[in-house]
Structure formats: C-alpha cells, structure tokens
Amino acid sequence: xxxxxxxxxxxxxxxxxxxxxxxxxxxxxxxxxxxxxxxxxxxxxxxxxxxxxxxxxxxxxxxxxxxxxxxxxxxxxxxxxxxxxxxxxxxxxxxxxxxxxxxxxxxxxxxxxxxxxxxxxxxxxxxxxxxxxxxxxxxxxxxxxxxxxxxxxxxxxxxxxxxxxxxxxxxxxxxxxxxxxxxxxxxx
Numbered sequence: 001x002x003x004x005x006x007x008x009x010x011x012x013x014x015x016x017x018x019x020x021x022x023x024x025x026x027x028x029x030x031x032x033x034x035x036x037x038x039x040x041x042x043x044x045x046x047x048x049x050x051x052x053x054x055x056x057x058x059x060x061x062x063x064x065x066x067x068x069x070x071x072x073x074x075x076x077x078x079x080x081x082x083x084x085x086x087x088x089x090x091x092x093x094x095x096x097x098x099x100x101x102x103x104x105x106x107x108x109x110x111x112x113x114x115x116x117x118x119x120x121x122x123x124x125x126x127x128x129x130x131x132x133x134x135x136x137x138x139x140x141x142x143x144x145x146x147x148x149x150x151x152x153x154x155x156x157x158x159x160x161x162x163x164x165x166x167x168x169x170x171x172x173x174x175x176x177x178x179x180x181x182x183x184x185x186x187x188x
Contacts, residue, residue: 042103044133047159051126061163068094068166071177087177092168105158109151112139120145
C-alpha cells in the first residue's frame with residue numbers, strides 16, 4: 001500500500017516521538033521503568049478469580065516487587081464423586097521492570113479511585129477481585145460477570161500477562177489455598 005508523502009512524514013515523526021519518549025502518551029521512565037514518583041508506592045498486586053458455581057475453579061496471583069506466588073485450587077479427582085480439593089502453589093520472581101510497569105498501569109488507569117464493586121445482571125459468572133496495596137492502604141475492586149470498565153479489564157489481563165513472565169522456581173501443594181483476607185485487614 002502506498003501512502004501519500006505527507007502522511008508518511010507524519011507517521012515517521014509520530015513513531016520517532018513515541019520511541020524517543022517525547023510523545024504525548026509516553027512518559028519517560030527511569031532505569032527499570034520506574035519513575036521517581038512511583039518508587040515505593042505500590043507494594044503488592046493481588047488478582048483472584050473464581051467461578052461462582054464450579055468447584056476447583058479458583059486462581060490467585062500475588063505479585064510483589066521482589067517475588068510472586070500463584071495459588072490454584074485443584075480437585076483431587078481420585079474418583080468420579082471425589083470433591084476433595086488441594087492447593088497448588090508456585091513461587092517465583094517477577095522482574096522489577098514488570099512490577100513497575102504494572103504499578104504505573106494501575107495509576108494511569110485510576111485503579112485506586114474505581115468503585116469497589118461492579119456487578120453484572122447474570123448468575124453463574126466469574127468473580128474477579130483485584131487488590132493493590134499503595135502506601136500501606138489496600139484498595140479492592142470486585143468485578144462480577146465482567147461488568148467493570150475496560151480499564152479494569154486491561155489491568156486484570158496485564159496482571160495475568162505479567163504472571164506468565166515470572167521466573168517460577170518451585171511448585172508445592174497445600175491442603176487449602178489462602179484467602180486474600182488471611183493477611184489483609186478488612187475495611188470498616
């Protein structure tokens with residue numbers, strides 16, 4: 001496809017500004033993708049989803065600047081009627097760059113000012129709960145039946161994507177998966 005010369009020049013200049021960090025939407029990041037204003041603010045990102053009516057359908061990703069954990073509830077399936085569950089736990093390390101980018105994504109998409117709950121008008125859908133700790137305060141957003149805004153969906157998919165890049169070191173099993181509020185104080 002042949003573009004007019006004027007359009008080609010505009011496209012080239014736009015790409016140049018975006019790559020150089022001078023574009024309108026691109027903010028220059030310091031080493032490891034962390035801006036000075038972002039350092040130390042977000043200390044934990046926690047994403048959990050579970051089906052409302054399916055056993056063994058709970059998955060939780062916990063990311064911190066120095067480590068990561070995934071908890072997956074699984075069915076033992078020793079027989080057709082066996083409903084016993086266990087927890088598969090993976091531990092690993094997330095890169096500082098990836099964590100910093102996720103923290104910046106939370107800020108840019110106004111995660112900390114989102115409603116605490118979004119509910120779709122359906123039954124038997126998926127619960128998605130996203131929590132982040134910033135300056136010692138935890139903010140949680142519950143998204144049932146994908147009723148939340150696109151920016152919440154973007155954050156949730158980015159967390160799942162970052163988990164794919166984690167360098168997983170070991171996998172173990174436990175009798176039960178920890179719930180997020182096992183370590184977080186509930187809001188009044």
